[in-house]
Amino acid sequence: MFVTLCSSIYNELRLEDTLCDTVIRAGGGLDFKVHRLILCGCSSYFRVLFCIKPASQQQVYSFPGVSPNGMQLILDYAYTGSVTVTEDNVMELFEGAELFGIQDIVQSCYSLLLQKLCSRNCISIWKLAEQYNYTELRDKAFLYMLYHFEDIAGYSAEFLLLSGEQLADIIGRDELHVKQESAVFQAVLRWVNFAPEKHRDHMTILMSKVRLLLMPLDYLLDTETKVEQVKNNRQCLNMVIHTIKVRRESNTNRSQLRTRLPSHVLPAFGGIDNNHTTDKTELYDVRSDYWRTVFRSDKALPESSSCVYLNGSIYYIGGCENNSYLSSVQRFCLATKTWQEVGSMHKGRIVSALGLMAFFSQIGGYNSITYVSTVEVYDPLLKSWETASSMIHPRCNFGIAVLEDQLFVVGGVHKNGTSSVELYDGTIDSWQPVQDLEAPRFAVGCCVVERQPDTPEPQESHLHLVLTSN
Structure with missing residues (x-):
């Protein structure tokens, strides 16, 4: 109560220009009369600044890099202890708060920028985070640019203000998501045409980043004869002519080209290759129908492990290495x-493992001595395992799938093949048996498919499990 009353009185004195002892000048020359003591209480920056020189030696402090509105909001916070961060003021407020070291405001702005990241603002957020070395925000904004490049290049005003070096870095990335490579070429043309005198000198380096071999031959021929920016640049024209020649004279296999990484892929980790575990990671691109090696580990991955995708990462769980059964999670x-x-x-x-929302579970398995029924749940945020209710029957090498929020384990091995099927209810942490398979099965693959409208037999659910096995 007392603190609130004091804050109210101090703010009234400021607004009445009473007992103010210094002036803060924002960008544009707008002055704010303030009390040094109040600003010292909210920012160590101001405390150091005001203690360097006595009040009689300096009355005005200029901050041309802070907008008048941003300064007004920061001073309001200094006097009242609160500020409202919105999409309209977050950028200027962030810069001012970062300069003055007011971490409460910085954190509020940071959270809002992450929440409101979109095609319209991702470039400015990326630049801001780069300037102040906020690596998480910078990386997320940059990935957003790569994943939404076509929208940004086509409609964002911020895109046109990129430097040539920045644009070259973006379009040179394997992770750039475009449906057709021609979208990258059109983005380059839009950027160059925005400021021809300033941007045309970057045309050659930008064209070298466009993967011309991925573009249709007809499109390349039109580019050679109709696009002025290419026709008038000898180096760019030679790139197109050379690509046309390669396309006409060779049977280039798409798998030999350096393509962009697609937005949806099927990864394959580890496994056995010529009786040895492999260190190779491959991605399958459905659009172009080929596998591509994208990574090699420092050492081969354990065999018979399980993989789970969760929150942008793939977890590699358990397995067997040198006849030892592992508990590790990579x-x-x-x-x-x-x-x-x-x-x-x-x-x-x-083990068999499955990702569920923000967690994943490992279920059953084999530990070199016996088949097990235990279940553990991993929380990536806490980096810890918790036990859940065990299955009714121990088993290994079974099928697993989630059907309408219900987890099923199907078949598997326990001494011999088993036909039992169990259902897990996470709301009460319990397993219950359901109808057995018609015959024992192990090495079972399960997936959930949507029932087609012309399915002859009516179903209670529009989804059902499909099983395959050896």
């Missing part, structure tokens, strides 16, 4: 292409 970050060991199960085993 995380592969798709953005950085790096491995990190993040935790261990309570016991080593060959």
Whole structure:
């Protein structure tokens, strides 16, 4: 109560220009009369600044890089202890708060920028985070640019203000998401045409980043004869002519080209290759129907492990190495292409695992002595395992799938093949048996498919499990 009353009185004195002892000048020359003591209380920056020189020696302090509105909001916070961060003021407020070291405001702005990241503002957020070395915000904004490049290049005013070096870096990335490579070429033309005198000198380096071999031959021929920016640049024209020649004279296999990484891929990690575990990671691109090696580990990955995708990372769980059953969990970050060991199960085993919302579970398995029924749940934020209710029957090498929020385990091995099927209810942490398979099955593959409208037999659900096995 007392603190609130004091804040109210101090703010009234400021607004009445009473007892103010210094002036803060924002960008544009707008002055704010303030009390030094109040600003010292909210910012160590101001405390150091005001203690360097006595009040009699300097009355006005200029901050041309802080907008008048941003300064007004910061001073309001200094006197009242509160500020409203909005999409309209977040950028200027962030810069001012960062300059003055007011971490409460910086954190509020940071959270809002992450929440409101979109095609319209991702470039300015990326530049801001780069300037102040906020690596998480910078990386997320940059990935957003790569994943939404066509929208940004086609409609964003910020795109046109990129430097040539920045644009070359973006379009040179394998992770750039475009449906057709021609979209990259059109983006370059839009950027150059925005400021021809200033931008045309970058045309050659930008064209070298466009993957011309991925473009249709007809499109290349039109580019050679009709696009002025190419026709008038000898180096760019030679690139197009050379590409046309290569396309006409060779049977270039698409798998030999340096393509962009697609937005949806099927990864394959580890496994056995010529009786040895492999260190190779491959991605399958559905659009172009080919596999591509994208990463090699420092050492071969364990065999018989399980993989789970969760929150931009792939977790590699358990497995067998040198006749030892592992409890380790390794995380592969798709953005950085790096491995990190993040935790261990309570016991080593060959397991089946499945991602569920913000967690993943490892279920059953084999530990070199016996088949197990235990279940553990991993929380990536806490990097810890918690036990859940065990299955009714121990098993390994079974099928697993989620059907309408219900987890099913199907078949598997327990001494011999089993036909039992169990359902897990996470709301009460319990397993219950459901109808057995018609015959025992192991090495089962499960997936969930949508029932087609012309399915002859009516179903209670529009989804059902499909099983395959050896």
